[in-house]
Amino acid sequence: MPPVLANLPLPIIGSPLFIISNPRLVIEQCKAGVVGSMPALNARPASQLDEWLAEITETLAAYNRAHPDKPAAPFAINQIVHKSNDRLQHDMELCAKYKVPIVITSLGARTDVNDAVHGWGGVVLHDIINNSFAKKAIEKGADGLIAVAAGAGGHAGVKSPFALVQEIREWFDGPIALSGAIASGGAVLAARAMGADFAYIGSAFIATEEARASDGYKQMIVESSSDDIIYSNLFTGVHGNYLKGSIRAAGLDPEKLPESDPSAMNFGGDAKKAWKDIWGCGQGIGIVKEVVPARVLIARLVREYEAARKALALS
Numbered sequence: 001m002p003p004v005l006a007n008l009p010l011p012i013i014g015s016p017l018f019i020i021s022n023p024r025l026v027i028e029q030c031k032a033g034v035v036g037s038m039p040a041l042n043a044r045p046a047s048q049l050d051e052w053l054a055e056i057t058e059t060l061a062a063y064n065r066a067h068p069d070k071p072a073a074p075f076a077i078n079q080i081v082h083k084s085n086d087r088l089q090h091d092m093e094l095c096a097k098y099k100v101p102i103v104i105t106s107l108g109a110r111t112d113v114n115d116a117v118h119g120w121g122g123v124v125l126h127d128i129i130n131n132s133f134a135k136k137a138i139e140k141g142a143d144g145l146i147a148v149a150a151g152a153g154g155h156a157g158v159k160s161p162f163a164l165v166q167e168i169r170e171w172f173d174g175p176i177a178l179s180g181a182i183a184s185g186g187a188v189l190a191a192r193a194m195g196a197d198f199a200y201i202g203s204a205f206i207a208t209e210e211a212r213a214s215d216g217y218k219q220m221i222v223e224s225s226s227d228d229i230i231y232s233n234l235f236t237g238v239h240g241n242y243l244k245g246s247i248r249a250a251g252l253d254p255e256k257l258p259e260s261d262p263s264a265m266n267f268g269g270d271a272k273k274a275w276k277d278i279w280g281c282g283q284g285i286g287i288v289k290e291v292v293p294a295r296v297l298i299a300r301l302v303r304e305y306e307a308a309r310k311a312l313a314l315s
């Protein structure tokens with residue numbers, strides 16, 4: 001296990017959320033012991049990334065000076081390594097400036113990006129939806145994998161987490177984070193029992209006070225369950241899970257969505273505008289009953305995790 005990922009306070013990574021993650025959420029996650037992350041693209045204009053990285057780095061350093069016995073978890077920055085991301089080089093230079101400890105790469109694995117991160121001593125986790133992409137990512141130099149299973153919010157795969165983790169563990173003994181519908185402490189423990197090292201949690205953090213999502217979005221998560229989630233490729237060209245209520249509100253019938261044109265895939269400026277009101281969400285949010293500060297959500301996860309551990313030890 002790379003040192004930055006060894007002995008984390010909790011086996012949990014708060015996943016990057018397009019538009020929604022921001023320095024406030026990342027800082028609260030890290031202070032509460034969860035690896036906080038955000039997409040570099042959330043900083044707009046691009047120059048804002050410098051300010052955000054300074055804020056995160058300085059706040060966490062001050063926190064660690066004040067709490068040497070209980071330091072914050074490290075943070076991660078997500079880079080979309082797709083050809084439509086014309087900011088990649090700029091954003092990577094800023095990650096180098098701040099020596100970002102963990103870089104999460106999505107939508108493409110690139111040796112040059114991995115080499116650059118290793119150059120400043122960082123580690124790369126690459127997200128994949130099947131075993132062959134996992135092999136490619138490791139061949140290209142990623143240090144660890146994020147296995148995105150069925151039911152994950154945003155772009156999601158279709159594999160059962162049991163199948164995906166099992167197949168990767170046959171040949172890979174490095175770090176694996178499991179993603180997809182994890183929203184309870186029991187599910188975090190299950191991910192570890194399955195062979196993953198970390199649970200990778202996204203949608204549950206949308207319903208936190210710090211998340212940069214509208215009140216309507218947060219409330220819809222509180223009121224929804226897995227029956228209210230639909231899997232479609234219409235909105236970005238790649239299949240993902242979305243809240244049916246937001247699709248209805250946009251005037252579409254979620255049960256009768258057309259297939260999309262993959263050439264329409266775009267993560268540049270237009271992506272934000274085109275589907276701003278179509279809300280990504282994973283299947284695990286049935287357990288999310290209220291909008292709370294991130295630290296309260298994390299405290300619930302810890303309570304449930306410890307209770308699940310005790311229950312198993314007794315059985």
Ligand SMILES: Cc1cc2nc3c(=O)[nH]c(=O)nc-3n(C[C@H](O)[C@H](O)[C@H](O)COP(=O)(O)O)c2cc1C
Nearest residue numbers: 015017018106152153154180181201202203280282
């Ligand atoms: C609204 C939303 C936006 C997302 N944006 C990104 C992103 O920008 N980059 C990325 O790597 N993953 C993104 N994801 C995927 C998450 O990082 C993660 O895989 C997923 O949220 C985990 O499943 P869960 O939501 O069921 O916990 C997004 C997910 C959601 C729900």
